[in-house]
Amino acid sequence: MALKAGVVCGEDYVELVNACKEGGYALAAVNCVGTDSVNAVMEAAAKNNSDVIIQFSNGGTQFYAGAGMEDAFQAKVLGAVSAAQHVHLLAEHYGICAVLHTDHANRKLVPWVDALVDHSEAYYKENGKALYSSHMLDLSEEDIDDNLSECARMLERMAKMEMSLEIELGITGGEEDGVGHDIEEGADSSHLYTQPEDVLKAYDLLTPLGHFSVAASFGNVHGVYKPGNVQLRPEILKNSQALVDQTHSTGNNPLNLVFHGGSGSEKSKIAEAISYGVFKMNIDTDTQFAFAEGVGKYVMEHSKAFIHQIDPEDGTPYKKFYDPRKWLRAGEQSFVARLDEAFVDLGSVGRSLAK
Numbered sequence: 001m002a003l004k005a006g007v008v009c010g011e012d013y014v015e016l017v018n019a020c021k022e023g024g025y026a027l028a029a030v031n032c033v034g035t036d037s038v039n040a041v042m043e044a045a046a047k048n049n050s051d052v053i054i055q056f057s058n059g060g061t062q063f064y065a066g067a068g069m070e071d072a073f074q075a076k077v078l079g080a081v082s083a084a085q086h087v088h089l090l091a092e093h094y095g096i097c098a099v100l101h102t103d104h105a106n107r108k109l110v111p112w113v114d115a116l117v118d119h120s121e122a123y124y125k126e127n128g129k130a131l132y133s134s135h136m137l138d139l140s141e142e143d144i145d146d147n148l149s150e151c152a153r154m155l156e157r158m159a160k161m162e163m164s165l166e167i168e169l170g171i172t173g174g175e176e177d178g179v180g181h182d183i184e185e186g187a188d189s190s191h192l193y194t195q196p197e198d199v200l201k202a203y204d205l206l207t208p209l210g211h212f213s214v215a216a217s218f219g220n221v222h223g224v225y226k227p228g229n230v231q232l233r234p235e236i237l238k239n240s241q242a243l244v245d246q247t248h249s250t251g252n253n254p255l256n257l258v259f260h261g262g263s264g265s266e267k268s269k270i271a272e273a274i275s276y277g278v279f280k281m282n283i284d285t286d287t288q289f290a291f292a293e294g295v296g297k298y299v300m301e302h303s304k305a306f307i308h309q310i311d312p313e314d315g316t317p318y319k320k321f322y323d324p325r326k327w328l329r330a331g332e333q334s335f336v337a338r339l340d341e342a343f344v345d346l347g348s349v350g351r352s353l354a355k
């Protein structure tokens with residue numbers, strides 16, 4: 001099986017998802033905020049001969065357009081368009097398959113996703129493929145029927161361009177860009193676990209409409225916290241798959257599952273989740289830290305160059321140290337090194353479908 005290198009959409013995306021599930025590996029879905037992080041993801045993917053998912057939160061796209069842009073909504077839309085165009089232009093030259101995706105959108109952010117689908121419609125007319133491979137709607141705060149009916153509306157729009165929709169059932173703990181839920185110590189955590197009956201309901205409603213994936217909650221939490229608050233229970237994924245299979249005789253792992261809040265997870269739980277049909281694991285917190293760590297180390301090593309253009313005592317010029325390409329590159333390299341590890345954990349090394 002081989003796909004053309006570059007952004008994968010439609011049938012190619014479906015083929016990639018199926019290859020992951022059949023091959024027992026998953027793709028890293030890496031949150032990006034600008035060309036530094038996007039390029040680091042493509043570099044890491046090329047280096048590891050792995051396909052990858054490049055994704056943006058609403059705040060990430062706003063930052064991509066520029067934090068100084070006055071109209072925040074416009075920045076979120078245009079930043080997402082700009083980021084996607086960057087990846088469409090460059091990904092094929094890195095020789096890997098890249099999926100373009102947007103992260104959590106709650107009710108307030110539905111207009112953002114609709115605006116991006118408008119842009120995909122225009123792009124599709126010109127290029128025969130959508131601007132984004134997939135988007136996420138996270139209406140997990142709402143009741144299941146409201147959640148699913150809005151997802152159905154969006155998927156119907158997107159399916160015309162063979163785009164895929166990621167939905168969320170149950171609640172991923174923690175917070176990401178203002179979307180999410182705080183974890184209270186000792187609080188009842190049953191709402192953090194997806195109910196297999198809800199997953200079946202989603203399967204029944206959305207399967208006729210188009211391609212979709214499910215971010216199911218099995219105790220996963222955004223961010224890295226001290227362990228012990230919530231227990232990861234990947235068997236919830238297994239039970240959801242089994243219920244759909246038993247009801248519709250689909251065969252093993254009919255659902256395309258997504259693992260949110262993967263940063264800081266035990267490696268054995270990651271492997272177990274993949275065996276239950278997880279094809280995508282989000283990574284944000286760990287790569288954020290990796291970028292900061294790389295820059296921080298560089299700044300500490302060359303601290304004078306961040307205070308003086310020329311050494312006040314001996315007149316040494318520091319230009320070659322404060323040049324942003326030097327310290328941003330240090331961040332990128334550290335980001336790439338963290339992704340090397342993620343690709344190993346997810347089993348995607350050497351498995352790019354790009355020819």
Ligand SMILES: [Zn+2]
Pocket residue numbers: 104172176222260261282
């Ligand atoms: Zn998430």
